[in-house]
Amino acid sequence: MRVLLTGSSGWLGRFLAPMLRAAGHAVTGLDVAPGADTDVLGSVADGALVERLFGERGIEAVIHGGALHKPDIARYPAQAFIDVNVAGTLNLLEAAVRAGHDRFVFTSTTSLMIDQRIRAEAGAEAVWLDEGTGPLAPRNIYGVTKLAAEGLCRIHHLEHGLACAILRTGRFFPEEDDTHRALSGENMKANEFLHRRLTVEDAARAHLVALEKAPEFGCDTFILSAPTPFARAEAAELKADAPAVIARHFPDAAALYARRGWQLPRSIGRVYDAGRAERVMGFRCETDFAAVLAALRTDGPLPFAHDADYVSPQLSRSA
Secondary structure (H helix, E strand, O other), rough: OOOEOOOOOOOHHHHHHHHHHHHHEEEEEEEOOOOOOOOOOOOOOOHHHHHHHHHHHHEEEEEEEEOOOOOHHHHHHHHHHHHHHHHHHHHHHHHHHHHHEEEEEEEEEEEHHHHHHHHHHOOOOEEHHHHOOOOOOOOOOOHHHHHHHHHHHHHHHHHHOOEEEEEEOOOOOOOOOOOOOOOHHHHHHHHOOOOOOOOOOHHHHHHHHHHHHHHHHEEEEEOOOOOOOOOHHHHHHHHHHHHHHHHHHHHOHHHHHHOOOOOOOOOOOOOOOHEEEEEEEEOOOOOHHHHHHHHHHHHHOOOOOOOOOOOOOHHHHHO
């Protein structure tokens, strides 16, 4: 297929574009910043540009990974999020309908599921998050606009029959967390594979699977995260004494962490359950917490990316 990939210069795009080409697809990369896989510089908010690309490139499917993200809140006004994340998504959906497309893959975020109550983690047990969690009350403009864009996908399925795969991705960014610095970046990322993180390679693979299978399930939403080893019945214990639960599943985890000078989480307040993506879409992340421990046992390279100095191409362009 001739695929339009938005956000092609970003962290996900640089892994996804080569996978798409390896699978036999012709990729047109669109981004506001230059990159190895970006063919056209411009914004999805530019409706005329989007329409021209569809005509000139003969686009047959869209993977919409481009967006303003949560760290951008400090750099852009709310209107910019509406222009890019909402109006830009609408531009792409309308162009896809006019072109007679049968599939559209949208990169969403688990962040829109986290309201202030969940973020505070004040309850007596870990919050179990799956596709049925709700009502949703995003806590910032990023989450609000991504939820609105999901709604646009559903409307275009209902009104026009466009198959839409909505992928709510967990964390896969390589840089340091922009709010929590209590642990080293690698330690924190390793911990998150227990309940809220996946590799960028797995995120890219999921998009490729969704592109292939979207017409099979019409319009559906999937959480993407490494498979958690925990069960819902452990939610209270995870909140009260996470190391005890971890030890039950991974008896040598504490010793492996101690050898590296790392800390296991003392408490886990939320768990993302990606089981539905495996059951319905047939996708399961290849890298999980067991893979992290396997690397620690052999002193091998960690199976995830960490780059404290990573700067998004968009920021590099504006610097």
